[in-house]
Amino acid sequence: MEKSPGIANADPNRWKALVFIALAQLMVVLDATIVNIALPTAQQDLGISDGNRQWVITAYALAFGGLLLFGGRIADLWGRKRTFVVGLIGFALASAIGGAATGEAMMLGARALQGVFGALLAPAALSLLAVMFTDAKERAKAFGIYGAIAGGGGAVGLLLGGFLTEYLNWRWTFYVNIPFAIAAAVGAYFVIREPGGARNRSPLxxxxxxxxxxxxxxxxxxxxxxxxxxxxxxxxxxxxxxxxxxxxxxxxxxxxxxxxLLPLRVLTERNRGGVYLSLGLAVIAMFGLFLFLTFYLQIVRGYSPVETGFAFLPMTVGMIVGSTQIGTRLMTRVPPRLLMAPGFLVAAAGILMLTQLDLDSSFVGLIMPAQLLLGLGMGTAFMPAMSLSTYGVDPVDSGVASAMVNTSQQVGGAIGTALLNTIAASATTSYVSARAAGAADPRLLELQGMVHGFTTAIWWAAGILVVAAAIAFVLINSGRPDMGSSGASGEGAGDEVKVPVVAH
Missing domain, CATH: 4.10.860 (DNA Excision Repair, Uvrb; Chain A)
Structure with missing residues (x-):
C-alpha cells in the first residue's frame, strides 16, 4: 500500500484548513452537551413525555455511535474533504429542523439526523489532520489544538447552552450550529487540499x-x-x-x-489498541463527572444555567493549557505513554478531590482546583492520544482509524453516563432509606443523599482513570516521534521507535 506522502506539508493552506477543521470539531463536541441544559424547556414546549425525554439525547448518541465506522470508511472511499463538507451541510440542515421542531417526532428525527451527519463529519475531520500533517513538530501543534477542542468542547457546550437557554430560548441551541457549519463548509471547500494517494477505492x-x-x-x-x-x-x-x-x-x-470495513490491523496494533481502550475508559470518568457536577451545581447549590456553564470554565482552561502547552511542547521530546499515563493520573487526582463534596463545598477552595487538575491531566493525555491513534496507519485506512477514536469516546460517554449514574442513584437510595425514619428535614436528607451518591460514584470514576493510566503505560510502547522518519507509516510501526504520540 502507498505510504504517508510527507509532501502534504508543502501545502501552504494546511494551517488555514486546521481552523475550519477545528471549528467543525467544536460544533460536534459541544452539540453533545449543549442540548442537555435546554432539554427541560424544550420538553415542556413540545409536549415530550417524561418517558420519551431521554430520546432527545439517545437518538443522537445511537445514530452517531452506530454509524461512526461506516462514516470513517465513507471518508476513505469517497474522499475526506468531500465527506467533511457533506457532513457539515447535512448537520446544518438537521440543526435547522431541530430548531424549528413543532413536536416530539420532528425533534427526535432531527437529533437522529444530526447523529448521522456527525458520524460522517467527525472521522473525516480527524483523518484530514492525519494525512495533512505528517511532520512530527507540526503534527504536535495541530493535534494540540484539536485535542484541546475535543476535550474542552463539552464544557463550552454547557456554557453556551446556558446562555442561549436563559437569554434567548432553547431553539438557539440548534440554530447556533448553522453559522458554525456554513463557515466551516465554505472554508473547507476553498482551502483544504487533500493529499493524493490517500483514497481507498476497495468495494464497500x-x-x-x-x-x-x-x-x-x-x-x-x-x-x-x-x-x-x-x-x-x-x-x-x-x-x-x-x-x-x-x-x-x-x-x-x-x-x-x-x-x-475495519481492517483488524488498525485495531490490533498495540499502540492504537492502547489508545482506543485507555481513551474510552477516561471518557467514562469525564462524562460521568460532567453529569454529577451539573446536577450538584444546579440542584444542590441552586446555580442558574449560565452560572453552571461558567462554573465549568476552569476545566476548559485546564484542557487548553494541558493540550497546547504541556502536550504539544513535550510530544516530540518524550514517548507518548509518559504523557498519557501521568496525564490520566493527574486527572484522577482532580476527581479524587471531588470525593470531599458536601452541601456547602467552596467553589474556589475545592471545585475549581479539582477541575483545573482534571482539565490539565486530560488535555495533556488527549492530545498525544489523538495523534497516536492515526499515526503509522496507511493513508487509505486513516478514516476508519479516526472513526475508532470517536467510537471509543462515544461508547465511553454512554457507558460513563449510565454506569456512574446507576452507582450514584443506588448509593443515594441506600443513604436516604437508612436515615429516613429519624429525618427532621426530608428535603435536606434528600440533598445529603444526592451528594453522597455523587461522591460514591466519583470514587469509581477515579479508579477507572487509574486503570486507564495503567493501560496506557503498559500497552503503548512507541518512542519519541523525532527518533524516526516523520512520515513513517506501516503496520507494526509501534514495535520500532517511529510512532509519536481525543463525545454526548
Whole structure:
C-alpha cells in the first residue's frame, strides 16, 4: 500500500484548513452537551413525555455511535474533504429542523439526523489532520489544538447552552450550529487540499457495515436504557447479548473478507489498541463527572444555567493549557505513554478531590482546583492520544482509524453516563432509606443523599482513570516521534521507535 506522502506539508493552506477543521470539531463536541441544559424547556414546549425525554439525547448518541465506522470508511472511499463538507451541510440542515421542531417526532428525527451527519463529519475531520500533517513538530501543534477542542468542547457546550437557554430560548441551541457549519463548509471547500494517494477505492464491505452498525447501536442503547430501567431489565440484558453476538460476528467477518470495513490491523496494533481502550475508559470518568457536577451545581447549590456553564470554565482552561502547552511542547521530546499515563493520573487526582463534596463545598477552595487538575491531566493525555491513534496507519485506512477514536469516546460517554449514574442513584437510595425514619428535614436528607451518591460514584470514576493510566503505560510502547522518519507509516510501526504520540 502507498505510504504517508510527507509532501502534504508543502501545502501552504494546511494551517488555514486546521481552523475550519477545528471549528467543525467544536460544533460536534459541544452539540453533545449543549442540548442537555435546554432539554427541560424544550420538553415542556413540545409536549415530550417524561418517558420519551431521554430520546432527545439517545437518538443522537445511537445514530452517531452506530454509524461512526461506516462514516470513517465513507471518508476513505469517497474522499475526506468531500465527506467533511457533506457532513457539515447535512448537520446544518438537521440543526435547522431541530430548531424549528413543532413536536416530539420532528425533534427526535432531527437529533437522529444530526447523529448521522456527525458520524460522517467527525472521522473525516480527524483523518484530514492525519494525512495533512505528517511532520512530527507540526503534527504536535495541530493535534494540540484539536485535542484541546475535543476535550474542552463539552464544557463550552454547557456554557453556551446556558446562555442561549436563559437569554434567548432553547431553539438557539440548534440554530447556533448553522453559522458554525456554513463557515466551516465554505472554508473547507476553498482551502483544504487533500493529499493524493490517500483514497481507498476497495468495494464497500456491506456485511461489515450492517453488523458493526447494529452491534454498536445495541451496545449504546443497552447502556442508555440501563440508566433509567436498570441493569437487570430484560430489554437491557437483551441489548447487551445482541451487541456481543453482532460484534463478534463483525470481527469474524472482518478477518475473512477481502476489503474489510475495519481492517483488524488498525485495531490490533498495540499502540492504537492502547489508545482506543485507555481513551474510552477516561471518557467514562469525564462524562460521568460532567453529569454529577451539573446536577450538584444546579440542584444542590441552586446555580442558574449560565452560572453552571461558567462554573465549568476552569476545566476548559485546564484542557487548553494541558493540550497546547504541556502536550504539544513535550510530544516530540518524550514517548507518548509518559504523557498519557501521568496525564490520566493527574486527572484522577482532580476527581479524587471531588470525593470531599458536601452541601456547602467552596467553589474556589475545592471545585475549581479539582477541575483545573482534571482539565490539565486530560488535555495533556488527549492530545498525544489523538495523534497516536492515526499515526503509522496507511493513508487509505486513516478514516476508519479516526472513526475508532470517536467510537471509543462515544461508547465511553454512554457507558460513563449510565454506569456512574446507576452507582450514584443506588448509593443515594441506600443513604436516604437508612436515615429516613429519624429525618427532621426530608428535603435536606434528600440533598445529603444526592451528594453522597455523587461522591460514591466519583470514587469509581477515579479508579477507572487509574486503570486507564495503567493501560496506557503498559500497552503503548512507541518512542519519541523525532527518533524516526516523520512520515513513517506501516503496520507494526509501534514495535520500532517511529510512532509519536481525543463525545454526548
Amino acid at each position: 464491505d456491506i456485511p461489515g457495515v450492517v453488523l458493526s452498525t447494529l452491534g454498536l447501536v445495541a451496545l449504546v442503547y443497552g447502556f442508555t436504557r440501563a440508566e433509567h430501567s436498570g441493569w437487570s431489565d430484560g430489554l437491557t440484558v437483551g441489548m447487551f447479548i445482541a451487541s456481543a453476538v453482532l460484534l463478534a460476528a463483525f470481527v469474524a467477518t472482518e478477518a475473512k473478507v477481502k476489503a474489510p
